[in-house]
Amino acid sequence: MTATDTLVSSYEARFSLALRPIADRLEIYINDLLADRVDDRRRVDIVVARAKTPLSFLEKASRTEGGHPKYVDPLNQILDQVGARIVAFYLSDVDPLARLIKENIPPIEEQNIIPDSPNEFGYEGKHFILFLPKDIVTPELPKTHCPTFFELQVKTLFQHAWAQADHDLAYKPPGSLTLEHKRKVAFTAAQAWGADFLFNELRSELAPPDAT
Numbered sequence: 001m002t003a004t005d006t007l008v009s010s011y012e013a014r015f016s017l018a019l020r021p022i023a024d025r026l027e028i029y030i031n032d033l034l035a036d037r038v039d040d041r042r043r044v045d046i047v048v049a050r051a052k053t054p055l056s057f058l059e060k061a062s063r064t065e066g067g068h069p070k071y072v073d074p075l076n077q078i079l080d081q082v083g084a085r086i087v088a089f090y091l092s093d094v095d096p097l098a099r100l101i102k103e104n105i106p107p108i109e110e111q112n113i114i115p116d117s118p119n120e121f122g123y124e125g126k127h128f129i130l131f132l133p134k135d136i137v138t139p140e141l142p143k144t145h146c147p148t149f150f151e152l153q154v155k156t157l158f159q160h161a162w163a164q165a166d167h168d169l170a171y172k173p174p175g176s177l178t179l180e181h182k183r184k185v186a187f188t189a190a191q192a193w194g195a196d197f198l199f200n201e202l203r204s205e206l207a208p209p210d211a212t
Contacts (some may be wrong), residue, residue: 007061010075012054018145021049024080025136026150030084033104034097038101043093045157049084049150057081078140080151088161090201098126098154105130121189123163125155158199162192 001009025050030184034044052060061074071077080125088094098163101107109129115122130151137146166185 002115004058007074008054008058011057014075014145015051015054018141018174019081019147021141022136022146022150023049023051023084026082026084026132029133029136030086030101033100034086037100038067044097044135045089046072047084047086049082052078052081058106077147079147081147082132082150083152083153084150085155085160086153088156090203091156091196092204094126094154094156101128101130101152101154105133105152107131108203121186121188121193123189124159124193125153125163128152128154156196158192158196162189 027047030047030049034047057074058076060078061071063070086097088097098110102110107128107130109127111127113127114124128151130152132146132148132150166189169185
């Protein structure tokens, strides 16, 4: 059995025995957390959690940097084996939701991902690496297969929609991208950013004072 075969076998066991039930529990946990805060929950479109599939894990574990493996211990170094996403309606909802999460689940890393230049448009979102809540990792789950961390993304509807399409068509394109294709992707990113900005502005102008 090759090293890759061993890695795949180990991850498949982890996926079925621990990651999938942990993801299901995490989704319920976050929904319950938001349900306790009526104002926060009504501004959320979806909460979803998932376990990284074996195929996706192997693809990430196989990545290289400078001709060398990016991960020497993928089972312990890849931190998004369980991932969750909160999709909010408006830009102004993202930071309050992020604060609520951090108040209840200890974070170890936080990133606010935006394009490097004001002349660029592309992927945006708030990413966290957080400790898995102890209530989720219960004793009947095999300890050796249970991760310590999970990834959480907090995005708006437009950020989420654009990222999903970009991942499907541009990040992992079915064919090579021409210059025109890349310009079209950049144009849609600018449109998504503009829609986010304008709807947030309209909400601020039109919503009752106690709803902002």
